Amino acid sequence: MAILINRHWKRFAAVTVLYFSVQTPFSNAQLDAVAITPDVVYGHKDGMALTFDVFRPKENANGIGILFMVSGGWVSTWIEPKQSIPMYKHLLDRGYTVIAVRHGSSPRYLVPECVSDVQIALDFISKHATDWQIDPKRLGVFGFSAGGHLSLMLGTVGGTKKGSEEVARVAAVVAVFPPTDLAPYVDPKSPLREQFPALKFDPSRSDIYSPLMQVTADDAPTLLYHGDKDELVPLFHSEKIQKAFEAVKVDSKLVVIPGAAHGFNEEGNRRLAKDMGDWFDKHLVPSGK
Numbered sequence: 001m002a003i004l005i006n007r008h009w010k011r012f013a014a015v016t017v018l019y020f021s022v023q024t025p026f027s028n029a030q031l032d033a034v035a036i037t038p039d040v041v042y043g044h045k046d047g048m049a050l051t052f053d054v055f056r057p058k059e060n061a062n063g064i065g066i067l068f069m070v071s072g073g074w075v076s077t078w079i080e081p082k083q084s085i086p087m088y089k090h091l092l093d094r095g096y097t098v099i100a101v102r103h104g105s106s107p108r109y110l111v112p113e114c115v116s117d118v119q120i121a122l123d124f125i126s127k128h129a130t131d132w133q134i135d136p137k138r139l140g141v142f143g144f145s146a147g148g149h150l151s152l153m154l155g156t157v158g159g160t161k162k163g164s165e166e167v168a169r170v171a172a173v174v175a176v177f178p179p180t181d182l183a184p185y186v187d188p189k190s191p192l193r194e195q196f197p198a199l200k201f202d203p204s205r206s207d208i209y210s211p212l213m214q215v216t217a218d219d220a221p222t223l224l225y226h227g228d229k230d231e232l233v234p235l236f237h238s239e240k241i242q243k244a245f246e247a248v249k250v251d252s253k254l255v256v257i258p259g260a261a262h263g264f265n266e267e268g269n270r271r272l273a274k275d276m277g278d279w280f281d282k283h284l285v286p287s288g289k
Contacts (some may be wrong), residue, residue: 006074033041033058033081034092037132039083042124042277043117045104051100053081054132055088064284065125065134067118067170069143069150072085072181073199074106074114090273096280097134097260099125103150106198111182111209114198116160118150124161126168140172142276145262146198148178152241172283173222174276177203179233179261180212196211212237215244220252223279225272227260251283 011104037054045052068088072074081100088098103109103117122139129136143151149157152175159168183206183244187194209215218224222245226238238254254277257268264272 031085031139034085036081036085039200042101043120045113046115048104050102050104050120052099052121053084054097054099054253055081056097056132057092057095060095062069062285063133063135064095064096064138064280065097065110065129065132066091066127066280067122067139067141067151067154068100069099069118069141069147070100070102071114071143071147071150072145073196074103074107074109074111074146074210076114079103081254084161090265090277094277094281095174096140096250099132106196109198110201110204111198112201114146114150115209117151119157119159120153122168122170123162126159129249131171136177137171138144138286139170140173140174140280140284141170142176143178144176145178148175149180149182149211151175151182152178153209155222156211156214156216161180170220172280173219173220174225175281176237176272177230177233178211178224178237180210180237182210195233207285211242211252212244215241215248217248219245219248219250221278221279221283222253223253223275224254225257225275226254227257227262227268229259229261232262253279 033054035058039051040054041049041051083098091098101118101121103114116250125139126136141151141154153171154170155173155198167211182199184190186201186203186206188203224238224242228235235256242252242254260268
């Protein structure tokens, strides 16, 4: 496994974004073991399509879907689906179907629009879950950094509210070094507003888009992973929301990687891969399976 740096993000800040990946290419046999449904359109904005890719193991699929928030610095990029299969191997091997969700990207779109997009994606996936043979009541979500923030927003707020319809929810979250309180970042005096243009929204709305401020007793069980040397998104972000979860008795856990900054080494990656799979197994897989 390795840490990949998307070149596109360097325009905004030198942020290392963790993806699970192997250092050698997949064989044709491994590629053939995964059914890919690329570029599923879940919505439109400004005349453009909002899309996600679906990765489903052809054998031993467990009927459970995991959303991956394709986001770093609230920049959401596209890569050839076959090339991204190794990123999800740790989940595909356990039988999970992975749905890689892209949102409207910074700098054109700001955090509120990014959150809205992934909520719309959750709504769409919940309504069309049978298309991919997954259970809409057993959806998980994970992401790193900004993707962790978006994962937590789905875990605390869920999808969009439309009249009397039930709000779509996820049933488990894994968030890796996520910003949970955006107030310090959207402050007009913060230099991060220039590094991350998605933060240039009305500071008075920061609580609405801060997972820390949205915690309630019905939130999804959440695993948090963070390095204690992270300067971009300090550890207190995960510590504070962990305490908030504990206060309302939401099942949650915080794992701190000693010496890690905004990204982990190979051993940290392996540990995260296992713990993530175990967390989803615990909260999403029906007992007895």
